[in-house]
Amino acid sequence: MREITYLEAVREAMTQEMERDEKVFLIGEDVGQYGGAFGASFGMLEKFGPDRILDTPITELGLTGAATGAALVGMRPIAEIMFMDFLTLASEQLVNQAAKLRFMFGGRATVPMVLRTPAGSGTGAAEHHSQSLENWFAHIPGLKVVMPSTPYDAKGLLISSIRDNNAVVFVEHKLLYKTKGPVPEEPYAIPLGQADVKREGKDLTIVATSVMVSRALEAAKTLAEEGIDVEIVDPRTIRPLDAEPIIQSVIKTGRVLIVHEAVKMGGYGGELAATIAESRAFGYLDAPIVRLAGRDIPIPYNRTLELSAVPQVPDIIAKAREIVQGKV
């Protein structure tokens, strides 16, 4: 199969959906002439024109509200927020409005929109351009939160998100943009709320999201050489969560390590750990449920400090060994 990058997969999903449905448009800061801060929409202005690729002022709150309002009257906007950190500015419209209008008006309104945003550290972008805030939004009934970890998932999940009749937060990872993988040329949809087993194994389950999936896969290679056979489950959407494959995996391996980039305190790992502990998998556990997550600090600029702030491959290897060797 043809291989393209994660970034190209995102662009292809948007392009194909815009070709299919005139109600879909892209709105965001520098998405048009500039082509998107990371180039996600590069060339789309030339293809679709300024009526469908809308360059906004610097107005996260305003553009998120404009997208929400347009969605209320039947459009299917894709809003790009240049960095997830800026979702703090957009969050009022997302949390109080987009997520709640359907419920608040007794089911009489729908908000079919997607809010795409790049998250995560690893680019030296420092405190204001590196956060992973997905759990803020996973906490909100009425929103869906999607976190693709591969080019294939990025395309299929973005197509589903655009076709979904709810407000979807689509979290892309900056470090994944340049990663390549097989992606079908034709449009295809991966259902939201469907976890994926990225690697099968019998000794330890690793539940990882976004960029941590690829780090876990790399760690698994080293661990395999040591005779530790790791299974990796990627929830792909954290709201709704497809818990069953995770539970089944933990029942099989008896051990689980949860890995995400966001700060551990109040992070999604707590939700995953509780989901496992509350399930029938609890009785099968041979070791405590362990979380490996971002340190309890903002993301620093300095390269060494930045790398230490979030889980890296050696951290995953070390933690997996500890669990399997009964040292936790």
Add this chain to the structure above:
Amino acid sequence: MSNEMYLEWYRQLVMIRRFEQKSSEMYQLGKIGGFLHLYIGQEAIAVGSVAARQENDHVITAYRDHAHALVVGIEPKLIMAEMFGKVTGVSKGKGGSMHLADVNRRFWGGYAVVGGHLPLATGLALAEQYKHTDSATLCYFGDGSTNIGYFHESLNLAGTWQLPVLFICENNQYGMGTAVARASAVTAIVDKAKAYGLPASQVDGMNVMKVYEATQKALAAIRAGEGPQFLEMITYRFEGHSMGDPLRYRSSEEVEKWREDDPIGILERHLLSEKLADKATLEQIDKSVEQELEAAVKFAEESPLPSADDLFAHIYVEA
């Protein structure tokens, strides 16, 4: 202006006034919970401006929304039932007083984060611009909202993209208990709009005829392609911000002075002096409003409560 139109305005003004009084009564009886914000004193704005809209225009407003809901045509009983928390309410008992909406009437509801609906209004207008229709969006908000970021981001976006939106500021002199001059560096709200290139004018918000004329002119300008417009309606709320407001921030002399400009009185005097209606006709309208409201309360009382199943309904669109 036809006689029927004047009489309809009179009916709507009286309906809003009496609806609010009835709501207040029901609140005190414990039939309505939460917050309740009365529109008494400001009636001419909702009546005169919505009268000027065309059917495909959108309406969106803040939490003081009973009047807008009534004038777009939602039956009083459906609003009363909503405030009673009944499943027959316009938002199925889930929104209450502050979140009335009827999408079929293009009324996108009441919003209770001050200013939070202004960005949504730009979105409604953007969608119509995108579809190349002649629909405009009427967006209502109070003077207090003009100090928050939403206002400035929305006016800037509307001005930049020339969106078909009419911003209607209902300047009732106070954001909750804070007077305009204590909260706004610029006390003429129109000046804030002008900063974003929007044609803006002040209107006597107590006079329904003046409100209608100004709105009609502004909507015509939007439809002529002149871009977003701004009206500052000068008005006053005769009652407190919400129920239980101790009213420590204004004098009773001030309130009494504004009450001389009662919007119902202004129209009534005009109708009688110009011989457009006689006293008996107006009394007949008053009586029919009273009957409709009694029926509305009865309907709300007798309506069923939401069921346990309703709790989880309407969070997501399934499939």
